[in-house]
Amino acid sequence: MLGQFELYMPTDFTEACALKAKGARPVAGGTDVYVNRHGGKDRDPEIVDIKLLKELQGHSYTEGHGLDLGALTTHRDIETWDVIKKKYYAMFSGCSQVGSVQIRYRGTLGGNIMNGAPSADSIGPMLVHNAEVTVAGPNGERQIPLETFYTGFKKFDIQPDELLTRIRIPDVPENSGSAYYKYMRRGAMDLALMGVSVYLELDGDVMRNVRIALTTSAPTPVMSHSAEAVLEGQKISDEIIIKAAEAVASEGKPRSSWRSSAEFRVRLLHDITILVLHEAIERAGKSFEAKAESIPMRLYPGQDGLKPRPKEEV
Amino acid sequence: MRTVDIEVTVNGEVYNKTVPVNQTLLRFLREDLFLNSVKEGCDEGECGACTVIVDGEPVNSCLVLAAELDGKSVLTAEGLAKDGRLHPLQEAFLEAGAVQCGYCTPGMLMSAVALLNTYPHPTRDQIRKEMEGNICRCTGYTRIADAILLAVDKMEGQDA
Numbered sequence: 001m002l003g004q005f006e007l008y009m010p011t012d013f014t015e016a017c018a019l020k021a022k023g024a025r026p027v028a029g030g031t032d033v034y035v036n037r038h039g040g041k042d043r044d045p046e047i048v049d050i051k052l053l054k055e056l057q058g059h060s061y062t063e064g065h066g067l068d069l070g071a072l073t074t075h076r077d078i079e080t081w082d083v084i085k086k087k088y089y090a091m092f093s094g095c096s097q098v099g100s101v102q103i104r105y106r107g108t109l110g111g112n113i114m115n116g117a118p119s120a121d122s123i124g125p126m127l128v129h130n131a132e133v134t135v136a137g138p139n140g141e142r143q144i145p146l147e148t149f150y151t152g153f154k155k156f157d158i159q160p161d162e163l164l165t166r167i168r169i170p171d172v173p174e175n176s177g178s179a180y181y182k183y184m185r186r187g188a189m190d191l192a193l194m195g196v197s198v199y200l201e202l203d204g205d206v207m208r209n210v211r212i213a214l215t216t217s218a219p220t221p222v223m224s225h226s227a228e229a230v231l232e233g234q235k236i237s238d239e240i241i242i243k244a245a246e247a248v249a250s251e252g253k254p255r256s257s258w259r260s261s262a263e264f265r266v267r268l269l270h271d272i273t274i275l276v277l278h279e280a281i282e283r284a285g286k287s288f289e290a291k292a293e294s295i296p297m298r299l300y301p302g303q304d305g306l307k308p309r310p311k312e313e314v
Numbered sequence: 315m316r317t318v319d320i321e322v323t324v325n326g327e328v329y330n331k332t333v334p335v336n337q338t339l340l341r342f343l344r345e346d347l348f349l350n351s352v353k354e355g356c357d358e359g360e361c362g363a364c365t366v367i368v369d370g371e372p373v374n375s376c377l378v379l380a381a382e383l384d385g386k387s388v389l390t391a392e393g394l395a396k397d398g399r400l401h402p403l404q405e406a407f408l409e410a411g412a413v414q415c416g417y418c419t420p421g422m423l424m425s426a427v428a429l430l431n432t433y434p435h436p437t438r439d440q441i442r443k444e445m446e447g448n449i450c451r452c453t454g455y456t457r458i459a460d461a462i463l464l465a466v467d468k469m470e471g472q473d474a
């Protein structure tokens with residue numbers, strides 16, 4: 001049961017901001033908001049549905065500029081968009097693993113950011129792709145790097161009268177590759193127990209502009225700048241990749257919960273970092289057209305690709 | 315308590331209704347339109363028993379408000395049979411033994427309809443991935459995948 005509430009469905013942006021300012025809860029896809037209401041965790045007396053606001057709608061890609069994503073862009077929009085697989089593979093990986101098809105048709109990127117879960121699957125990929133968010137209110141709009149938009153657990157650089165309107169992500173060169181690995185205990189419909197995202201560019205066999213982000217390892221999705229520094233400007237080698245994994249493992253601050261112990265999570269961080277680095281490096285070496293081809297996972301030096309679980313035949 | 319007037323098409327029929335703002339699509343379909351194929355399992359998006367198709371997209375009707383439906387079109391399992399004949403997916407579910415207690419079946423059917431709209435010739439892997447939001451306690455899923463592949467054959471036959 002959703003409980004009692006008043007519902008507003010404005011088409012005017014300033015009206016929506018005014019409603020939020022006086023305490024109404026914004027709702028986009030509702031896959032967090034209505035779940036929290038059903039459970040009785042949340043009983044906000046007023047809800048403002050923001051799906052009719054054109055300022056938050058639409059998504060496009062422009063060569064040279066990159067992605068302009070309305071906050072209402074759904075995970076399914078990202079999953080089924082060919083440019084994402086070619087240029088922003090980590091985002092494909094993240095968004096296509098959110099919940100289920102039904103959840104992905106409704107759940108939005110704006111909602112994934114603003115729900116503030118450390119396990120949110122689209123955030124690490126957007127962080128490594130240098131996303132910048134636009135928040136807007138009656139006093140105009142501001143652009144903020146996604147990295148500094150998070151100020152604490154479920155806390156953001158946003159005012160009560162502001163809404164998150166758009167997400168901008170720069171274009172990428174062909175020698176770039178990105179990857180996200182989501183560790184789950186089940187094959188589907190599970191939150192990330194741990195996740196690591198990587199973006200890098202290859203200059204021959206030298207890694208540049210390396211960006212690494214961690215999911216479910218701190219109160220917010222975070223970057224691992226110490227691991228980035230280990231790799232930046234270095235030649236690819238097993239030694240350097242393991243060093244980066246150690247840096248990630250010592251920087252991540254996962255906590256123990258009923259899902260798993262902190263010790264296990266630190267070990268996971270280490271191993272997942274190795275997997276995603278190999279994946280991003282492989283992808284960086286391929287043409288845009290070939291970037292979505294599957295890449296065997298490799299964990300230890302000299303090891304052949306870890307075989308993904310055998311696919312069932314029809 | 316505030317209400318909203320909506321004009322919504324359900325299984326091809328247009329309805330003009332006044333709905334409370336806090337009514338879910340699930341409750342609206344079951345309690346106002348008596349479409350009892352739409353099942354409540356978890357009421358929080360986990361089980362898929364409440365899956366219906368809104369404007370071509372499968373959604374968990376427990377997480378959608380009826381108030382959002384103005385101008386939209388909804389399909390439930392009741393809308394699948396045509397001219398007294400079951401939809402090929404429904405026939406295939408029966409023939410392949412994909413129905414045991416049946417509680418998940420309407421939601422499974424609606425997800426399968428959406429799946430076949432996206433992938434008319436799905437592989438087993440695609441079936442598993444696209445149906446991940448529908449839980450079944452009885453069948454072990456293999457026969458559900460069998461049924462969907464059987465339905466694809468049946469539909470091919472119809473086109474020919």
Ligand SMILES: Cc1cc2nc3c(=O)[nH]c(=O)nc-3n(C[C@H](O)[C@H](O)[C@H](O)COP(=O)(O)OP(=O)(O)OC[C@H]3O[C@@H](n4cnc5c(N)ncnc54)[C@H](O)[C@@H]3O)c2cc1C
Nearest residue numbers: 028029030031032033099107108111112114120121164359
């Ligand atoms: C069964 C199930 C499985 C799930 N699995 C996953 C998963 O695997 N991975 C994952 O990351 N998430 C998962 N989720 C969580 C959820 O689907 C995502 O976080 C989704 O992206 C939320 O988007 P939404 O539009 O539905 O948000 P809503 O529920 O509409 O909103 C979420 C929060 O953001 C605020 N908000 C939304 N948009 C804006 C805006 N533009 N400006 C300001 N505030 C805003 C709302 O006020 C609210 O506090 C799951 C949820 C369910 C029910």
Ligand code: FES
Nearest residue numbers: 355356357362376
């Ligand atoms: S009742 Fe809606 S998903 Fe379970």
Ligand code: FES
Nearest residue numbers: 414415450451452
């Ligand atoms: S047949 Fe019983 S839950 Fe699926």
